[in-house]
Amino acid sequence: MTIALAADERRGGGRAASSARSIGLAVLRRVGYAVGVLWGAVTVTFAALHLKSGGIIDAIIGQAAVSPEIRAQIISDYALDKPWLVQYFDYLGHLLRGDLGHSYNQGMDVTTAIGDQLAPSFELMAAGVVLALVGAIVVALLTANRPRWIRGPFAFLEIVGVSVPAFWFAILLLTVFSFQLHWFPAIGSNSLRGLVLPAIALAVAPGGTLAQVLRDGLERALDEPFVTTARSRGIRETAVLVRHALRHALMPAITIAGWLAGAFLGGAIVIENVFSRQGLGTLTVGGLGRRDFPLVSGVALIAAAFYVVINLIIDAVYPLLDPRLRPAAPTTSGPANAAAASITSTTSPSVSATGADQKGDR
Amino acid sequence: MTSDSGTTTDSRATTDSGTATDSGTATDSGTASLDPAVRPGEPRTLVDVANLHVRFRLGRRAVDAVRGVSLRIDTGQSIAVVGESGSGKSVTARSLVGLAGRGAEVRADRLVIDGTDARALPERRWRSLRGRRIGFVLQDALVSLDPARRVGAEIAETLRAHRVVPRAEVDARVVELLREVGVPEPEARAGQYPHQLSGGLRQRALIASAIAADPALLIADEPTTALDVTVQAQILEMLAARRRAGTALLLISHDLAVVSQVADHVFVMKDGVFVEHGPTRQVLDDPQHPYTRQLLAAVPVAHARGTRLSPQPGGPVAQPRAVVGDEVVLAARNLVKTFALDGRRTLTAVDDVSLELRAGETLGIVGESGSGKSTTARLLLDLERADSGSVEVDGTAWGEIDARTGARLRQHIQVIYQDPLSSFDPRYPVRKIIAEPLAVARVSRAERRSRVLELLDQVGLGRDVLDRRPRQLSGGQRQRVAIARALAPRPRVIVCDEPVSALDVSIQAQILDLLADLQARLGIAYVFISHHLGVIYHVSDRVLVMKDGRIVEAGDVERIFSEPRHDYTRGLLAAVPTLDGAALRPRVEPRPATVTESEGAVA
Incomplete structure (x- = not known):
């Protein structure tokens, strides 16, 4: 051709x-x-x-008691006396300036309310993600293609972890490690010790799913001819697993990461309440109870932004893991097969340029 | 080698041929030296296996893949194991590096690898043998090289695992190795991924990773099966060069012609045992075992043209051929098809292709991968519309007709693909697969049922397959179902796109015979696409040779094969590995008389 x-x-x-x-x-x-x-x-x-049925103004105020002056203030703030298109653009304008509205229940701006609670929630979720990821990778590497007596118990625990509700597991942890053994604080506590139990409770269900997906991916990868080739070079089984199989096993795991992000977010809300921790979860549940519409819609927007960012990252990670997905310069893979020796001039120097820094083992 | 063939479980072969040279074979396993001098204590025998058994346990079922084979490989020897799929040849090879597979039980009276009893070898000791003493090359480097790693990293892995060269010199050695196996621009290639290389370069890179630690024995499992014939010739020459440099070779292949290029000794394997072995020439010229004879007879070679390929009681039988009519059933004029690659570059896949096909005729289209054969097929079938040019089926051109005429026209031209598994709905039973085109043609239910039975008879399948699903069929059965499906709407033309390329040679012989029978009986015309020149020669009346989307040569099959005019055709023909080195070029090099005797005689 x-x-x-x-x-x-x-x-x-x-x-x-x-x-x-x-x-x-x-x-x-x-x-x-x-x-x-x-x-x-x-x-x-x-x-x-x-x-929403009922007045917009009532939805915004929620269950807070406000004076008629403030009521008028709200109407002018939200341009409620103007046509809805104006209100819409007014709303967009506020958002662009980082103004998520005012919670009359909390008596503060929604942006401030969320901002205050973001850090503890982020802390909890980060701890949970790291725990789930590390745990799942370690378990998957240790149990992939292993005899049934090794693999079986772990697979069983994973299913238990996935199917037991997070709040129940959290209560179990509290009962054993806080109330009986007194190893960790039961309530609140922003210390690192206070983070351990909530993070474990949060990580169990997504970690279990992740471990299953990873092990499945590893076992599939280990059946590939390139793994046999790698073994035939005389490298250690650990190197086979980590260097060759893990990368391929991560692909399906990344695919469910978007769903897992939701699991972590939803999980955090429950866990924070069980452990009476500060955070977005506690804020949201409180807001829902008080019908604090500005607050809840603010949280919803933050959650949407979170999802969008996670998915952007996921999309960026795919080509990092699998070079075949990179939108690189066209190569000679398909067409020029016929004359192996003559295709040299058409290959892309760009590939070798980007490749020089990564050559060799990771 | 003492010939002691047989189907008994203990077929032993002892190598006593003096072909092995001790010089330039192996390196010290302890130091980083690459000096090909042999240490005084170096064992002469690299592999000594007696009565090897490999059993796989799959749940409650046990499969005996290897049932008592014996084999010895000395330094510098070149040995081949030939057999069809499922014969146990790959498992035998893998057992020699301790990688028989998960759930494999390996037993042997003797299993000495590189002077060490390997029967109870701990994994750590196996690792020091793998790559270092025995290099292993698998089929199809696209899946045998890690697609997520640069080829340089794959080669470096062997170097690092055995500390062949100091850490700092690894990168330089990788480039050197790539150059050694004939990869142009090795520096740039080392940084590329397998999918960015052509099939030939990938295979070279894979071989480079296997020979990186300069092993004394190189095992190559179907090293050229996925490659084009000219690339195959290059790879075989490379293996031969390794061999000349003193490396022992163990070649695993389904193709007798391929191994005859490289091996001194051939072992023919069937159902887990060696049925015959001996010096290559002897096995090819004077096969003793009926299975070897059957294998040899099934290879479509020059003198087999016009005869049936599958074993016939009482010797070769003439193949009845269809009478070629005058009526043109398929005509293509000046077809051009281009594809946009990335917005700015275009790829001309088919460039000014014209062809004509008459009733009962077979038109062979031969060419290497990327030559545009399959795109041409898609254009003929109207699965793809040409940029310019026209295709007429039975005098009606695609494109100028309404949908209903188009649907009727489609019944006149059918297709058979290389891999029927991917062209069948895996959940459909055979009866539904075959009946599907009939349903489209609005054939009544009762008629459909009787037609399906009739078709099964025509393709030689029993009624018992009716309710099976594609996965429950063998490769040959699947291709028969594909043929039945193609025949269902009584087409005038069938486009066969590499119909036998995935099949073992004996199954291939049956399918080729079946296609010829059907043509003789029904007067169907075939467009027969293949990269295999032997197959093309066997089936075709006329041949088109394609390269880079163009027809470089066209003509009568005898003329093309005996007096190729285009350089490309000559190159293709010269690259074909043949059993006697000349079988496909009878008039260029007269074929030795011995071959006719050995291959003509079928027990």
């Missing part, structure tokens, strides 16, 4: 630049989608407020 260069370009440099440009374009497109999703979430939130 003839590969014709439709546009004349300088070999090498031109190709590398075009590859960088195509990656840049891909990134821009993704960010564009992300912004679109966020805009959709904002619009849905706005619509929810306006489609």
Whole structure:
């Protein structure tokens, strides 16, 4: 087959630049989608407020007691006396300035209310994610393709972990390790010790799922011919697992990461309440109870943003794990098979340019 | 080698041929030296296996993959194990590096690898043998090299595992190895991923990773099966060069012609035992075991043209051929098809292809991967619309007709693919697969049932397959079902796209015979696409040779194969590994008389 260069370009440099440009374009497109999703979430939130039965103003105020002056203030703040299109753009404008509205229940701006609770929640989720990830990888590496007496108990525990509700598991942990053994504090406590039990409780269900998916991926990868080849080179089984199989096993795990992010977020809300921790969860549950509409819709927007960011990261991670998914400069894989020796000139220097730094073992 | 063949469980072979040279074979296993001098204490025998058994336990079922084989490989020897799929040849090879597979039970009276009894060898000791003393090359480097790692890293892995060179020199040695196996621009290639390399380069890189620690024995399991014929010739030459440099070779293949290029000794394997072995020439020229004879007879070679390939009682039987009519059933004029690669570059997959096919005729299209054969097939079938040019089936052109005429036209031209498994719905039973085109043609239910039975008879399948699903069929049965499905709407033309490429040679012989029978009986015309020149020669009346999307040569099959005019055709023909080195070029090099005797005689 003839590969014709439709546009004349300088070999090498031109190709590398075009590859960088195509990656840049891909990134821009993704960010564009992300912004679109966020805009959709904002619009849905706005619509929810306006489609709600009863007065908009009552929804905003919730169960707080407000004076008629403040009521008038709200109407002018939210442009409630103007047509809905004006209200919509007014709402967008506020959001762009980082203003999520005012919670009259809490008596503070929603942005401030959420901002105060973001750190403890983030702490809990980060601890949970690390715990689930490390635990799942270690368990999967240790049990993949192992005899049934090793694999079986772990597989059973994973299923238990996935199926037992997080709050019940949290209570169990509290009963044993706080009330009976007194190893960890039962309530609140922003210390590191106080983080241990909630993080474990949060990590169990997603970690169990992750371990199952990883082990399955590992076992599938270990059946691939390239693993046999790797073994035939005389490398250690650990190297086979970590260097060759794990990377391929991570692909399906990454795919469910978006769903796992939801599990962590939902889990955090429950866990924070069980352990009476500060955080978004406690804030949200409180807000829901008081019908604090501005607060809850603010949290919903933050959650949407969280999802969008996670998915952006997931999309970025795929090509890092699998070079075949990189939008690299066109290569010679398919067409030029016929003459193995003659295809050299058409390969992309850009690949070797980006590759030099990573050559050898990871 | 003492010939002691047989189907008994203890078939022993002892190597006593003096072909092995001790010079330039192996390196010290302790030091980082790459000096190919042999230490005084170096064992001459690399592999000594007696009565090897390998059993796999799958749940409650046990499968005996290898049932008592004996084999000895000395330094510098070149040995081949030939057999069809499921014969146990790969498992035998893998047992020699302790990688028989999960759930494998390996037993042997003697299993001495590199002077060490390997029957109870701990994993750690196996690792020091693998790569260092025995290099292992698997089939199809696309899946045998880790797709997520650069080829340089894969080669470096062997170097690091055995500390062949100091850490700082690893990268330089990788480049050197790639150059050694004939990879151009080795520095750039080392940084590329397997999918960025062509099949030939990938295979070279894989071989480089296997020979990185300069093993005394290189085991190659179907090293050229996925490759084009010219690339295959290059890889075989490379293996031969390794061998000349003193490395012993164990070649595993289904293709007798391939191994005859490289091996001194051939072991023919069937159902887990060696049924015959001996010096390559002797086995090819004077096969003793009926199975070896059957294998040899099934290979489509020059003198087999016009005869049936599958074993016939009483010797070769002439294949009845269809009478080629005057009516043109398929015509393509000046087909051009381009694909956009990345917006700026385009790929001309089919470039000005014209062809004509008459009733009852077989038109062979031969070419290497990427030559545009399959795209041409898709254009003929209207699965893809050409950029310019026209295709006429039975005098009606695709494109200018309404949907209903189009649907009727589709019944006149059918297709058979290489891998029927991927073209069948895995959940459909055979009866439904075959009846599907009939349902489209609005054939009544009762008629459909009787037609399906009739088709089964025509393709030689029993009624027992009717309710089986594709996965429950053997490769040959699947291809028969595919043929039955293609025949169902009584087509004038069947496009066969590599229909026998995935099949063992004896199954291939049956399918080729079946296709020829059907043509003779029903007068169907075939467009027969294959990369295999022997198959093309066997089946075709006329041949098109394609390269880079163009037809470089066209003509009568005898003329093309005896007097190729285009350089590319000549190169293709020269690259074909043949049993006697000349079988496909009878008039260029007269074929030795011995071959006719050995291959003509079928017990």
